[in-house]
Amino acid sequence: KNEVEQSPQNLTAQEGEFITINCSYSVGISALHWLQQHPGGGIVSLFMLSSGKKKHGRLIATINIQEKHSSLHITASHPRDSAVYICAAGGSQGNLIFGKGTKLSVKP
């Protein structure tokens, strides 16, 4: 069993839809990261959170430490949101344990 599990693996949505990507982890963490990877491969850090909820524009990330679960929400999705979204558990050495990613495709 992977230490960081994401669901779904693939997600197709219509523009404007509300999107949720889930992440469960089985390891102790210093923080939980949400990352975005575009087709070229470069990765951008979206959120780092250790409790509660964070919001940036149309993106919202939540975490439940007791349940070891985090969600990434995208409101009013747009085709430019199409990317792979990756959940990663932050270890004590600063290294990250990555989920396999969720490939999101938003259709116009």
Next chain:
Amino acid sequence: DGGITQSPKYLFRKEGQNVTLSCEQNLNHDAMYWYRQDPGQGLRLIYYSQIVNDFQKGDIAEGYSVSREKKESFPLTVTSAQKNPTAFYLCASSMDTQRGAFFGQGTRLTVV
């Protein structure tokens, strides 16, 4: 602008040759990391360094070597001992475990 630079973006090498991937950061970060990404798999940690002149093996260090002679630089050498070197390699850095990580744009290595 501060950031992490990986070069080159695409690299082709013949089987049996060693190849070195560059990673440079001007963020004054102490910690640097190398990850490998294969299709359908999450990124996996190869090596990391928390301070100059010190580095630690990650989960898949076999067939790789690194050095950290300067704070800004953390080159990764893919040696001929690495059985499946073709992959996407990503470098990252962070100030400490309480802050977010910054990522380079990656190097896609193809060994033929």
